[in-house]
Amino acid sequence: MGEAEESEEAVYLHNPQLSRLLSTEFHCIAVGHQADGRLLPYLAPLPPKIHSFVYACDTDELLEFSGSQDALAILLFASFGSPDDIVASYLRRASLAHREPDRFLVDAGKELAMLLGGQLRRLNGLLRRLSP
Amino acid sequence: LTDGLGQNGIGKKLGIVVAGSLANGVDVRLDAGTSVEEVKVGTFVSIQGDRLRFFGVVTDVSLGSTDSSLEATPPDVSNPYIAQVVSGTTAYGTINVEPMLTLGDSDDPSEVLKGPQPAKTVPAHFSQAAQASERDIELVFGTESKDNFWIGSPLDMETKLCLDIPELVKRSNGVFGKSGTGKTFLTRLLLIGILQSGKASNLVFDMQSEYGWKGYKEAGGEVKGLKQLFSSKVAVFSLDEESSKRRGLTPDYVVRVGYEEIEPEDIQMLRETLGLSEVAADASYSLQRRFGPRRWLKEFLSIEDRQAVLDLAQEMNVNEAALSTLHNRLSRLRRFGFMDENSGHDSVSQILRYLERGMHVVLEFGRYGSDLAAYILVANLLTRRIHQRYVQSMEKASGEESEKPRPLVITIEEAHKFLTPAVASQTIFGSIAREMRKYNVTLLIVDQRPSGIDQEVMSQLGTKITCLLDSERDIDAVLAGVSGSRKLRSVLARLESKQQALIFGHALPMPVVIRTRDYGTPESYRLLGFRDAVELKAQMERDVEDLFGSPEG
Numbered sequence: 001m002g003e004a005e006e007s008e009e010a011v012y013l014h015n016p017q018l019s020r021l022l023s024t025e026f027h028c029i030a031v032g033h034q035a036d037g038r039l040l041p042y043l044a045p046l047p048p049k050i051h052s053f054v055y056a057c058d059t060d061e062l063l064e065f066s067g068s069q070d071a072l073a074i075l076l077f078a079s080f081g082s083p084d085d086i087v088a089s090y091l092r093r094a095s096l097a098h099r100e101p102d103r104f105l106v107d108a109g110k111e112l113a114m115l116l117g118g119q120l121r122r123l124n125g126l127l128r129r130l131s132p
Numbered sequence: 133l134t135d136g137l138g139q140n141g142i143g144k145k146l147g148i149v150v151a152g153s154l155a156n157g158v159d160v161r162l163d164a165g166t167s168v169e170e171v172k173v174g175t176f177v178s179i180q181g182d183r184l185r186f187f188g189v190v191t192d193v194s195l196g197s198t199d200s201s202l203e204a205t206p207p208d209v210s211n212p213y214i215a216q217v218v219s220g221t222t223a224y225g226t227i228n229v230e231p232m233l234t235l236g237d238s239d240d241p242s243e244v245l246k247g248p249q250p251a252k253t254v255p256a257h258f259s260q261a262a263q264a265s266e267r268d269i270e271l272v273f274g275t276e277s278k279d280n281f282w283i284g285s286p287l288d289m290e291t292k293l294c295l296d297i298p299e300l301v302k303r304s305n306g307v308f309g310k311s312g313t314g315k316t317f318l319t320r321l322l323l324i325g326i327l328q329s330g331k332a333s334n335l336v337f338d339m340q341s342e343y344g345w346k347g348y349k350e351a352g353g354e355v356k357g358l359k360q361l362f363s364s365k366v367a368v369f370s371l372d373e374e375s376s377k378r379r380g381l382t383p384d385y386v387v388r389v390g391y392e393e394i395e396p397e398d399i400q401m402l403r404e405t406l407g408l409s410e411v412a413a414d415a416s417y418s419l420q421r422r423f424g425p426r427r428w429l430k431e432f433l434s435i436e437d438r439q440a441v442l443d444l445a446q447e448m449n450v451n452e453a454a455l456s457t458l459h460n461r462l463s464r465l466r467r468f469g470f471m472d473e474n475s476g477h478d479s480v481s482q483i484l485r486y487l488e489r490g491m492h493v494v495l496e497f498g499r500y501g502s503d504l505a506a507y508i509l510v511a512n513l514l515t516r517r518i519h520q521r522y523v524q525s526m527e528k529a530s531g532e533e534s535e536k537p538r539p540l541v542i543t544i545e546e547a548h549k550f551l552t553p554a555v556a557s558q559t560i561f562g563s564i565a566r567e568m569r570k571y572n573v574t575l576l577i578v579d580q581r582p583s584g585i586d587q588e589v590m591s592q593l594g595t596k597i598t599c600l601l602d603s604e605r606d607i608d609a610v611l612a613g614v615s616g617s618r619k620l621r622s623v624l625a626r627l628e629s630k631q632q633a634l635i636f637g638h639a640l641p642m643p644v645v646i647r648t649r650d651y652g653t654p655e656s657y658r659l660l661g662f663r664d665a666v667e668l669k670a671q672m673e674r675d676v677e678d679l680f681g682s683p684e685g
Contacts (some may be wrong), residue, residue: 062472101215109217110164123222124207124214129215 029078031071041070059097066094069111088129143263149255157230158254160261163218174623174645176264176286177229181255185235191619192228230619231640265292276625283644297329300639304565304575308582332539337511337615339501339545344368345381345496355652361662367486370496371470387479388472392426401512405505406461412454456463480517516560526571529537539572547577548584556586565589595637600627
C-alpha cells in the first residue's frame with residue numbers, strides 16, 4: 001500500500017483511513033507544576049486530570065523552569081524509557097532558551113555530576129551527549 | 133577594593149569547611165572556581181565561622197573525588213566540556229588548614245580589644261574559607277612601626293608582615309637554613325630591625341665579614357652592610373685590620389687578644405675543632421694550676437723543646453702524649469695575628485663602652501673567619517667576659533634600683549660548633565641560651581645544621597626563622613616541641629630555596645611563611661631609612677630654603 005506514491009503526504013491523501021488507524025502516543029514524566037503563577041520544579045500534590053489538554057511549553061516557560069536544575073533528579077531516576085537520553089535532550093533544548101547556552105550546559109553538567117556521584121560511567125555517557 | 137578582594141576586606145573565597153578536627157586541622161573543599169594550583173602550602177587563610185573568625189595556614193593540598201572508580205576510569209577530559217564539568221564536582225581539590233588564631237565577634241568591642249587568641253576550637257561545618265586579606269594580616273601581625281619591623285610579605289601577597297622586635301629580643305632566637313638560602317640576608321634584616329627599634333644593642337661575631345661594611349649577593353654584586361647604612365649607630369671592630377682596609381673600611385677598633393686572657397674553658401670549646409682528646413683538653417686545667425691563671429698559656433707555649441714538654445708532663449703527672457698533643461695544637465694560636473704576647477688589652481671594655489653608648493658592634497674576622505678555631509676562641513672569650521659584666525650590672529641594678537643595662541643580642545654563626553650537646557652545658561653560649569633574658573643578654577643563632585645544636589638550647593629559642601632545610605634531622609630539630617609541628621613539616625620542606633622563610637615563635641602570634649623583603653637595591657635601602665649623599669644634600673638645600681627663603685625670592 002502506497003508503494004507507488006511519490007511523497008508521504010500522497011500516501012495519507014490516497015488512504016485517508018490511515019490517520020484514524022495509526023496514532024503516535026507519547027509518555028510524559030511530570031517534573032513540575034505551576035501554582036500561584038510560579039513554576040515549581042517538583043510534583044504537584046495531584047496528578048493531571050484525564051482529558052486535560054497537553055501543550056508544549058513555550059520558550060519563556062522553558063527558560064523559567066530550567067532556571068533551576070532541581071527537576072533533573074526526577075528525570076534521572078525515572079523508572080521507564082531511557083532517562084539519560086531524555087535528560088540530555090531536555091537540557092540541550094532548554095539551553096537554546098538561555099542567553100549563554102554553553103554556560104547553562106556547564107552548570108547543568110555540574111548538577112548532574114553531583115547527582116550521579118558514584119556513577120561515573122553513566123555521568124560520562126550523559127556528558128558526552130551534552131557536549132557541544 | 134581591588135586585587136580580587138571582596139567587600140569588608142575579605143580575600144578571594146576559596147571554599148567551605150567540610151570536615152576536620154583541632155588536632156588534624158580542618159578540611160576545606162575548594163569551590164569549583166578555585167583551582168588547586170592556585171593554593172599553596174603556607175598560604176595564610178581566614179575562615180569566617182558562626183561567631184568567631186579563624187586564621188590559619190594551609191598545611192596540605194589534596195585531590196578528592198566523589199567516585200572511587202575515577203582512578204580506574206577517568207572521565208574523557210580531552211573533551212573540554214567534560215573537563216570543565218567534572219573539575220570541582222566529581223573531582224575536586226581540598227586543602228587542609230591548621231586553625232591558629234581566633235578573633236571574637238566584631239560587634240563586641242571587648243572581644244576585639246583582646247585581639248587574636250590561640251584557636252581552641254574549629255570553625256563550624258560549611259564556614260567559608262578565604263585567602264587572608266591585607267586587613268587580616270594587619271589585624272594579626274600589626275602594622276609597620278618603630279617596634280614592629282617589616283620583615284617580608286606573606287606568600288603571594290604584597291602586604292607588609294611585621295615582627296614584634298621588643299618581644300623578639302626578650303629571648304634567644306635562631307635563624308636556620310641550609311647554605312645559600314638567605315640566612316645572612318634575613319639576619320641582616322633582623323639586626324636592622326633591632327637597631328631601628330632601639331630596644332637592644334647588637335654584638336655580631338661576623339665570621340665572613342658580611343654584616344659590618346659590605347656583603348655579597350650570591351648572584352654577584354655587593355650589598356651594603358650595617359655601617360654603611362647606619363654609620364652613626366654602628367661600630368665595626370676588626371681582628372684583621374688589613375682585610376678591613378682592603379675592603380674600604382677603617383675599623384673603629386682593632387681587637388687583640390692577649391695570651392693571658394685565654395682560659396682552660398676556651399680550650400674545652402676548641403676540643404672538637406683542634407681535635408683534642410678529653411684528657412688533652414683537661415690538661416689545660418693542670419697547666420693553669422701549675423703556672424697560675426693568667427700566665428699558663430704563655431709559659432706553656434714558650435717551651436720550645438719537645439723533651440721539656442714530656443718532662444713537664446711527668447712533673448705534673450699528666451699523660452705525656454696528651455700534653456704533647458695539646459702543646460702541638462695550641463701552637464697554632466701563635467699563628468693568629470691578633471694574638472699578642474703583651475698584656476693589657478681590653479677589647480671587652482671597648483666593646484662595652486660602645487654598647488653603653490647605644491651603639492651596635494660588629495666584629496669582623498677578616499681572614500680569620502675561615503679558621504673555625506679563631507672564631508670559636510674569640511667569640512667565646514669575649515662573650516664570656518661581656519656576659520660577666522652584664523651579670524654584675526644586672527645584679528647591681530636589682531640591688532640599688534639603678535638603671536639596667538640595655539638588652540644585648542649576640543649574633544653567632546656556625547652555632548652548632550658552640551652548642552653541641554657535648555659542650556652546651558658547659559659553655560657560656562649554652563648558659564645564655566638557657567637562662568634567657570635574666571641578665572638581659574640573648575643570642576641570635578645563625579646556623580645551617582640545627583640538628584647539631586643541643587636540644588635543650590633549641591627548645592629555649594623564642595622565635596625561630598627557618599629557610600629551606602632538607603635534612604630530616606634538621607627539620608626535626610627545628611620543629612621539636614612546636615605545636616602542630618607535623619603540619620609545619622610539610623610547609624618547611626617545601627619552601628623555595630631563595631627568599632622564603634617560615635617564622636614561628638614568640639615574636640609573632642602564629643607561624644607564617646614569608647617572602648623576605650628585598651635587600652640590596654637602592655630602593656630597599658631607602659625603605660630602611662637610608663639617605664644617600666645626593667638626597668641628603670637636596671634635603672639640606674630644602675631646609676636652608678625653608679629657613680631663609682629661596683635665593684631668588
